Amino acid sequence: MARRAAAAARLLRRLGPLASEPPVRGIPHTQYEFASRTVSSCRRFHWIPSLQRPPHGPRTNVETYEGKHSANMASEVQKRTFGSAATHIQRNPAYSELNSDDVSYFKSILGDNGVVQDEDRIAVANVDWMGKYRGASQLLLLPKNTTEVSKILSYCNTRRLAVVPQGGNTGLVGGSVPVYDEVIVSLAGMDKIISFDNVNGILTSEAGCVLENLSTFVENEGFIMPLDLGAKGSCQIGGNISTNAGGLRFIRYGSLHGNVLGLEVVLADGTILDMLTTLRKDNTGYDLKHLFIGSLGVVTKISVLTPAKLPATNVAFLSCNDYTSCQKLLLAARRNLGEILSAFEFMDHHCIDLAMRHLEGVQNPLPASQYKFYVLIETTGSDESYDKTKLEAFLLRSMEDGLVSDGVIAQDISQASNFWRIREGISEASVKVGAVYKYDLSIPVEKLYDIVEEMRCRLGDNAEVLGYGHLGDGNLHLNILSSKYDDSTLAQIEPFVYEWTSSQRGSISAEHGLGLMKAEKIHYSKSPEAVQLMASIKKLLDPNSILNPYKVLPQSVL
């Protein structure tokens, strides 16, 4: 009991209204206390520019686009990008080059507004938001409905014109931008909500809807989207599905394979595949939609099961002395918070230091630079006072057991937003340093932090190594920061990072996908038989390989 009282006193020193020490840094006027208001309507800060928002602000590291490139210049352009695979790929000569007849045809089906040749607008679509991957497309198409998408693909398939479908262009592996002169087909013009069943929580919309807009819409109906990610202000639901995005709610609501009920997809030859059921269960034949959760066609419409919005959300920001404590805390949270646990994110202190240096208006709710690891825990449930009591009891017990060294619980939406902003802002902050080598790995939880420490040993003072991610899903984001991209640093990282992950039977892409960056690395996580079957299915669905070439699968198997 004495230990428990002491632990409680420590927790309340940080959290309670009775605290007598000076306010923690950056929260000058408010002593923390246990949350008394719900934060479910908390709006997080968004930072990834979309097609509609030309890059500025956080995108300062993006090189200025220097003008129009012809297909012949693309090879040169590509060399300036960073990516272990990109520099080795040659343009596939089987693809035609765009001509004026093609442009005329597209104008005939899309109208002048749907055919973009303006250099500045194309420039934005040619480069990913990190400025790592840059193509040389000369044409951006903006279809407004499925029939137009179908006509575009049917024509491109016949003409052997390669195509890149593009959503919010927020990907991290070069999957959403051209490699050479592929025609960009943006889904941004298909952004209508089609229906919402507010009894069963089933949303049907076009693929170009921005995730945050859908989120706001269903929240007003008393539901939430089953996925949430830092890029929600720009990413589109069709892109989320085409890349099988993971994100922050995965621990609670699982993968898109479980949440997507139906899809409408256009195949490479223009065939429209209507699988847009809104049924919770449908066991008539093979469930084809899963082939398109992860890219094998252009998703044009979606239906998604949205969970009920529960009224009580609590967010705690905690510190742990070592990684073992983080693991034990996860296990304890699963056991003790059970059905109300909705996020378990972890960050090492390098992440926090970086966020404090580079994110405007963000405050560390705990004493700076004192702890090695930080954990953000969120609970979501239907009873505010019960959930709060449960979380407080859990945290007190965790402090008593030595798993948590310090912690705060958000007392209002603003504080909860600040906690989330730290976690969600790490990626944004990391690109401000100069160069960032980003890896997204699934590794058994007990080994997950080993690769961060090993990488630190390998790189020494050459780079800053950050480890953070979705601990509840065994998903590490390994970011390596350096003043600039160079081959010698890359050679110290790769293939070591892939070999190490493979040796743990991990995945070299937990949620970001393979894209261009890791298309040639698939064998680290998949057997030759599986890769061969993927190639066979790709050939079946896209025999001329016009859809998003050079991505996902190694060129050698196609």
Add this chain to the structure above:
Amino acid sequence: MARRAAAAARLLRRLGPLASEPPVRGIPHTQYEFASRTVSSCRRFHWIPSLQRPPHGPRTNVETYEGKHSANMASEVQKRTFGSAATHIQRNPAYSELNSDDVSYFKSILGDNGVVQDEDRIAVANVDWMGKYRGASQLLLLPKNTTEVSKILSYCNTRRLAVVPQGGNTGLVGGSVPVYDEVIVSLAGMDKIISFDNVNGILTSEAGCVLENLSTFVENEGFIMPLDLGAKGSCQIGGNISTNAGGLRFIRYGSLHGNVLGLEVVLADGTILDMLTTLRKDNTGYDLKHLFIGSLGVVTKISVLTPAKLPATNVAFLSCNDYTSCQKLLLAARRNLGEILSAFEFMDHHCIDLAMRHLEGVQNPLPASQYKFYVLIETTGSDESYDKTKLEAFLLRSMEDGLVSDGVIAQDISQASNFWRIREGISEASVKVGAVYKYDLSIPVEKLYDIVEEMRCRLGDNAEVLGYGHLGDGNLHLNILSSKYDDSTLAQIEPFVYEWTSSQRGSISAEHGLGLMKAEKIHYSKSPEAVQLMASIKKLLDPNSILNPYKVLPQSVL
């Protein structure tokens, strides 16, 4: 307040220890009161015989198998089965007939014990548990590992011998038995648990493990299987996955597409596809495992994410005056029980009457024949007293609002088991009547009971029409009972039931699959383009069509 008190008094009259009226029928010694013990370890009654348990007891309606049939006799045999599709299918002459060299080869790889020619044992495997579908296989193979499965399929593919993979043979659509003389490959000999990660709840096992055995195993480790169904005592996890089974926990834990982490599969040509990851997230290439959740290969090993076992389970058995109240109750349960709701099953009074007539030892906890609809609600959470209070408050409010007319909450495991036994025993009870025409439909909840009433009007006194199922998933089980199968009754049911479902954009198979019964009906729920793509994928994976022929897809597209 007066209304609330009156409602409480009514509920407590049925539930409370203060009740002064005589005990309800069949519960002679115990007044109901609110549950004070958890029932999470409740063991339900199981009734479906497995390969290891020769048919007896409930299986009395199965016709006696009359001896060995040659392939030439199969056509005649087939005519004796019931099934709208089965009678119209001819044996595909492209398949070879089994000869003694084949048997010798199988003995050389499996040993004598792995090659079963004994008539009685084969007879059990030739017929489904309802006695509706009967094949004429002469050979049952029992591989003990993946290599043996691979050798069998490689040989059969070369020799053009058709194969039926068989799990627990508990299917309801004729998918798990031969149609003609296909070789039966039973996975029953592959029943080892390979590993269990008790931090993350990840189970890896062979495909032949009986679901209930896995359930017991993981429960001892503090977890539960994400699926549960009436057939759990016999069905095998590989069969569950190959048929994309749904079941009782779907409302809480979702589909197998969300819960299966990895698979090992043998393709038709014997290729072993190792996708047996145990990672929560893996986004490296197309997620091929989904092609095998629903049959396109022989599943040999599985890994599944198992949710933590929560300590508090409560089960309520309620009555509603009309179907609209059932719907409103579902909506209210979603809103008010939120994260602890783990089952919402409904039954009409015909189901209850049938269960009382045909299930031994089962008691109706509510006054017999007084109500039109019954609902079983289960909650599972981490805090017993909190959950109980929450459920009680919800039920009182529902009575006050007139949604619930009467109800009981199980006070111990025995009562909870009795409630579940009623719901799970309906299928068993229905086959005791004589003939049962079974349909498994997904229909928007607001329309779900209309088909039951329309069918009752169509059939009049010729048959008894039962409606029950997983209301929380929009999944109706429509059972039509008659003294015997006859074509005129069938003609009144089909194609009406499929046309009606299709007109509502429903699914003609929510969770049972298409099997043999509905292979030719797929167009009621799937577009021609989707069916064509399914056929193309089937041809890609099984070019000689040796795996489970005549099932799932129409013969015309293959």
